[in-house]
Amino acid sequence: MQESDKILFILNPKSGRQSAVDVAALIPQYLPQSRYEIVLTEFAGHATELARHGAKEGFRVVAAVGGDGTVNEVARGLLGTQAALAIIPKGSGNGLARHLKIPMQVSQALKDLSTNKFSRIDSCTINEHPFFCTAGLGFDGYISGVFANNSRRGLRSYVELVLKEFLKFKPGKAAIKLNQENFETPCFVLTFANASQYGNNAYIAPMADIRDGLLDICLIPDLSMRKALAVSYGLLTKTIATTGHADFFTSPEITVKTEKPMPFHADGEYVGEASEFHVEIKPLSLEVLTPQ
Template identity: 55%
Template sequence: MSSRPHIRFIINPTSGPKNRVDVPARIEDLLDRKKFKYDVVFTKHAGHAPNLAREAADKGCEIVVAVGGDGTVNEVARGLVYSETALGILPRGSGNGLARHLKIPMGLDGALKVLNEGHVSTIDSGSINGNAFFTTAGIGFDAYISSVFAGNKKRGLQTYVELVMKEVLNYKHLPVKASINDHSFDTDCYVMAFANAAQYGNNAYIAPMADIQDGHLDVCLVRKLDLIKALHLSYCMLTKQLANADSAEYFKTNHVKVETDEPMMFHADGEFMGKASEFDVQMNPLSLKVVVPK
């Protein structure tokens, strides 16, 4: 008789709503321990989760579960790319972009049920200047908002929306040179989003046609933005529609290069990465195993 598969839960203790649930207790109560054995570890600082995930994969863990928001999911997934260990998600953040795309329940009990079913699929991942992402990366305004949001003591959707509304017409587009599908062109850039999954999080769909298993990036380029275009683009994102060409342009590719005259901010899965003047964005097809609903 084979031994039970091992699951490691990596918990970010700072993630989650104020009315905190005792997550280890819910795992103990709801995980099917006739099927699985498990352990629980806590992150101690930013950048700790990839090491904890990689350690578990090296020891032969079948599943490593990220318990936290998009940043925690990104860190755990980074430690599992190209391994035989599957990523599981217990969403505890405000955006939960990858969990939503994969249709993992937002509630703890429902997400644990998905783990008990143990259905594994394989998805693409991407990288921007060597930084892995699994939902979206981008340069320009969305990266700027990520940098401001990271330094804000208040979290959550309301804070994010307030920041966007405050800054959206103050941020200025910049000239860039982009190379997409071996075609180079000069353009203004308010934001250039690189989508592996369809949404940023919170059901805000930047690329509703994105397929997380097709080996391609869906690139959304917004050249310039005024109030009318901003309202139209916001409406399209919230209603899962493609914006028209006046507001945004879309490209499908597996490799993008961008050069800028002055450094621009960039993000990976909503986490601010810094500034650069050159960007290399690539796809890694079918590089991450994930536990998803049947």
């Protein structure tokens, strides 16, 4: 980054556990005041407007200070602009930041900004909703919907919720079209990965390359409690592909039709229900500022 590059920090005061005020107070320790501005989001969706406006105003870098939801909102506002995305992780999962090797400590992430390098990564859409880390349908989407209505945040309440809802969720059937192939399958979870992990180092697609122009698709057709334990262990040890309970595909796009409407998410944020899905990759469509 050059000395003349200006940074707009967009802080989500609601994300994660650390307060926005802490981050705002730390920034002056790492950057001269002439190099940055700070704005706080006031409502869900606000970060997209703020990012778009910041890019128009000529900020070279727009930094999302929050979790994957905030990163998604800022990044979608930057698509097609001259501004690059930086991330100061402050969420509970921080999947994209972890994939891009951004330090989890706010102070280190801020310190690194001046030596980080610009590069480009792929972005994706699910039914026209942009995502940058992962999107998914089935149990993934169902949990994102239940979690959105849960007042408690954080990893522990997330795990408790997953365990509680696991037995309630009924999987469906899906007809999948990818790479000129058509097949039908039961579908408990279908995840579309741009980055390798959901967040919290839970690796749903350990081999995913965020710059290869391909989605890494993980299908878990059905899941008993015994299989779920193996899959959970596989997620945390980057060995999900060897559990025998998940199938993997790579493709620049995929079409899915489900027998009944299924809930879906984009970057962990619940979007809604649908019975037809089109997911595609937009190669190298977003500029980022990251450690190399």
